[in-house]
Amino acid sequence: MTTTAISTYHALTEAEAIALAAGLFPAGTDLECQEIGDGNLNYVYRVSDRASGKGVIIKQALPYAKVVGESWPLTLKRAAIEAAALRKHGEYATDLVPEVYGTDEELAYTIMEDLSHLTIAREGLIQGKEYPKLSNDIGEYLAQTLFHTSDFALHPFEKKRLAAEFSNPELCKITEDLIFTDPFFDYETNDFEPELRQTVEAIWHNDRLKLEAAKLKRSFLTEAEALLHGDLHTGSIFADDNETKVIDPEFAFYGPIGFDVGLFIANLIAQGITRNGDGRGTIVGHIENTWQVFETRFTELWENEGIEDFKKVPGYRESVLDKVFKDTLGFAGCELIRRTIGLAHVKDLDGIEDAAVRIESKKQALRIGETLILKRSELTSIQDVTALLKEL
Ligand code: SR1
Ligand code: MG
Numbered sequence: 001m002t003t004t005a006i007s008t009y010h011a012l013t014e015a016e017a018i019a020l021a022a023g024l025f026p027a028g029t030d031l032e033c034q035e036i037g038d039g040n041l042n043y044v045y046r047v048s049d050r051a052s053g054k055g056v057i058i059k060q061a062l063p064y065a066k067v068v069g070e071s072w073p074l075t076l077k078r079a080a081i082e083a084a085a086l087r088k089h090g091e092y093a094t095d096l097v098p099e100v101y102g103t104d105e106e107l108a109y110t111i112m113e114d115l116s117h118l119t120i121a122r123e124g125l126i127q128g129k130e131y132p133k134l135s136n137d138i139g140e141y142l143a144q145t146l147f148h149t150s151d152f153a154l155h156p157f158e159k160k161r162l163a164a165e166f167s168n169p170e171l172c173k174i175t176e177d178l179i180f181t182d183p184f185f186d187y188e189t190n191d192f193e194p195e196l197r198q199t200v201e202a203i204w205h206n207d208r209l210k211l212e213a214a215k216l217k218r219s220f221l222t223e224a225e226a227l228l229h230g231d232l233h234t235g236s237i238f239a240d241d242n243e244t245k246v247i248d249p250e251f252a253f254y255g256p257i258g259f260d261v262g263l264f265i266a267n268l269i270a271q272g273i274t275r276n277g278d279g280r281g282t283i284v285g286h287i288e289n290t291w292q293v294f295e296t297r298f299t300e301l302w303e304n305e306g307i308e309d310f311k312k313v314p315g316y317r318e319s320v321l322d323k324v325f326k327d328t329l330g331f332a333g334c335e336l337i338r339r340t341i342g343l344a345h346v347k348d349l350d351g352i353e354d355a356a357v358r359i360e361s362k363k364q365a366l367r368i369g370e371t372l373i374l375k376r377s378e379l380t381s382i383q384d385v386t387a388l389l390k391e392l
Contacts, residue, residue, distance in 0.1 A: 009063070009076065009107055011043060017058050021047035021111060024056055024101060036116075039235070040067035040344060041074065041250070046116060055116065056101060061108040061250070065174075067344065075170045078250040079108035084165065085252035086112070088227060092144040096137055097246050115245050118238035125234060125271045126348055128279060130241075135286040137244035138237070138264055139293025146257045147301040149227035152308050152320075163224050163254040171230065171251045172220075179334050180217035183342040184210050192341040195359045199366055200341050212373045216330045224254035232260045233267040233335075233346070258327025261294060265328060265385070266335035269368055270348045272389045273361050284386045291328075291382040295321055326376045329385065333372030340365045364392055 012020070014033040025031060030050045037044030042062060048055030061079040065072040083103035090097045098113035121131060151159050182189045186204055203209060229236065230251025238245045265287055272283035302317050310316050339346045340362045349365060352358035368388050372379070379385055 011062065012045065012058065012060050012107070012109065014045065017045040018047050020058060020109070021056050024111070025049060025054075037066075039248070041065055041078075046114060048114070055114040057098075057112050057114050057116075059110050059112065063108075074174075076108035077105075078168070078171055079103065079110055080105045081166060081168050081171070081252055082248065082250040083110040083112075085227065085229070085249035086110075088149065088162070089141075089145045089229070089246070089249065092148040093141045093246075096141045096144075096244060113245075115238040115247070118240050118243060118245060120235055121237040121239045121244075122234035122267070122271075122347060124239060125283075126274075126351060128275075130282050131239050131244075131286075132241055133244055134237075134239055135289035136293055137239075138232075138246070139290045140297055141244075141246055142232075142261055142264070142290070142294045143297035143301060145229070146226040146260065147298050147305075149254075150225055150257070152302060152306050152311070155307075162227060166227055166253050168230070168251065168253040172253055172255075175230070175251060176217060176220065178343050179338045180213060180220060183334075183338045184213050189343040190341055191343055191345065193359060193362070195355075196341060196362060196366075199363055203337065203341075203366070203370070206370075209370055209373060212330065212376075213334060216327075216334055216373070219256045219327060220259060220331075223256040225257045226254065228252060228255045228257075228260050230255070230260070232263045233339075234264070234271065235267075235346075256324075256327050256331075258324045258329075259331045261291070261324065262328040262331030262333075263335050265290060266332035266339070266369075267346065267348075269332065269336060269389060270339055270346050270365055273364050273368075273392065274348050274352060280389065284389055287386050287389070288382050291325075325382075329372045329376035329379055332385075333369040333374075333376070336365050336369030336372070340369070 017033045018031045022031065031047055032050050033045050033047045035043055036046050043060045045058040046055050047058060061076050063073060063076055064070045065074050083100050086097050086100050098115055100110060100112050102111040121134060124131060147153055149162060184203060192200055229246060229249045230253055231248060236246060236248040238247060268283050268287050272280050275283060299317065302311060340349060349362055352361055371388055
């Protein structure tokens with residue numbers, strides 16, 4: 001790839017983004033650039049050929065969290081982690097992640113496939129889109145990426161090498177604080193409507209719930225099971241009716257398998273709460289199908305590609321998947337609570353215009369979150385989970 005030499009870290013100008021991307025287009029192509037990022041942490045530039053509209057994406061990390069400002073410094077190393085995770089996950093789920101064309105650690109950018117023919121799944125779901133392939137594709141993505149980076153598929157030396165390569169302490173700390181800690185205490189980062197205060201204070205005083213949140217946090221801190229995406233919400237997915245692409249794995253690290261599964265399911269639940277009738281039924285179908293596809297494909301991979309000596313011991317695979325299921329529910333519960341009262345909310349709930357409906361929907365999200373955390377040992381099937389949504 002031909003690029004212009006720029007060395008010291010600074011936020012790219014649009015002209016620099018064009019210069020960096022120019023080598024990916026035929027010489028003399030008339031290029032334009034737009035900053036299109038709407039996430040919490042990074043700049044995203046789209047550089048495209050004015051004539052054909054064909055483009056590439058340049059994503060650049062900022063040395064602080066955009067959502068908060070310069071008072072929250074954040075490592076630039078996350079750009080290299082993201083590029084490496086896209087490539088590693090792309091080995092196993094090739095069609096489900098964007099292709100990486102180049103990356104630069106100093107300037108903390110990655111040049112990758114342009115996906116602007118797709119929409120961010122959260123936005124599409126809010127508009128009522130059904131995304132018929134979404135849960136098949138994400139179930140497949142979860143099984144492929146999580147199985148193949150686990151001890152069930154890798155030599156222990158390679159697995160530990162990857163776990164070291166993907167050490168991501170600063171981004172993990174954000175998750176440890178924002179998902180597992182802050183929402184359970186009266187901490188400044190929390191953000192919720194006054195009408196929710198009573199419900200929130202009940203969470204802060206619920207020691208049974210806090211004990212379970214503490215156990216889930218410990219799993220997240222200590223269980224290096226597989227290379228996770230680390231932030232698999234519906235805003236990290238581009239989709240249309242035919243295609244699904246998982247983006248933004250800057251939070252990637254070795255963690256518990258159920259974390260990725262749980263985050264995705266929690267974000268579907270948040271969307272399902274906002275819908276009625278058939279619309280909610282579509283989301284129920286996606287939740288059930290995500291787990292079923294994940295479980296089926298994981299099982300096939302275990303049988304066909306698993307290297308674990310104990311893999312044929314009766315009950316072992318079932319016990320592994322049972323643990324993943326329970327973790328999934330617990331992590332989903334924490335995600336639902338933090339997306340409702342923590343620092344980083346979801347538009348599905350915040351965007352409900354009618355204030356009374358919005359508050360009631362957020363209370364439902366909190367209730368389901370609590371149930372998933374507290375009852376994760378009693379809920380034995382994915383239908384037990386979707387029943388919580390159907391019963392609203
Ligand atoms: C300060 S970052 C807030 C949230 O945005 C990211 O997408 C992660 O979900 C993080 O928790
Ligand atoms: Mg993100």
